[in-house]
Amino acid sequence: MSILQPHRVAFLGVVLIGIGTLGFHELPGMISEDATGDIWVNSFYCSVMTLTTIGFGDICPSDKTTITGKAFIVFLAITGLGMFTGPVMDLTSSWKKQVPGGFVGVLIVTLGFGISIFTTLEGMTELEGTTIGYGDIHPNSNLGKVAVALFALLIVNVAGGFLQPAKEYLSYICSRGTIQLEKSTDEGKKRD
Secondary structure: OOOOOHHHHHHHHHHHHHHHHHHHHHOOOOOOOOOOOOHHHHHHHHHHHHHOOOOOOOOOOOOOOOHHHHHHHHHHHHHHHHHHHOHHHHHHHHHOOOOOOHHHHHHHHHHHHHHHHHHHHHOOOOOHHHOOOOOOOOOOOHHHHHHHHHHHHHHHHHHHHHHHHHHHHHHHHHHHHHHHHHHHHHHHHHHO
């Protein structure tokens, strides 16, 4: 197994965000005409929300998104899933043991940071600040969109570290089940 290099993972993440930002900016109908704020901030925000598969659905995609735009969104979401369930998850699972307070400390600080973003910049209540991307509650200001996008990148990394044990357990069960199936199939062939 090869060792992940953090600078390469970060570089790939920046490239994907850049491609997404350009796509949302340049492809027609990708962002709602009713969207407020700077077009580049909105493009960055939509790129990160799609890559992390959070997808608030507030300003992107619009109802005027073309077939090309829809294909681009599917590509971006699949690429994001591959990035965050692959290299990012593997990388974050290695650092969680090195952080003071361990994973629980990182989780508490990260969630506190996210709630403070929503409550301070967007005037939401603490409960609203813990929203999962259903589109009913979302940032409205340019600063709020940038902060939420950066927070999404952070929380996905923390979630990756949290999900690593689940990944390992499910992989174990799936591979163990396959081994048992192969053994029982081999035993059945021996009996014949």
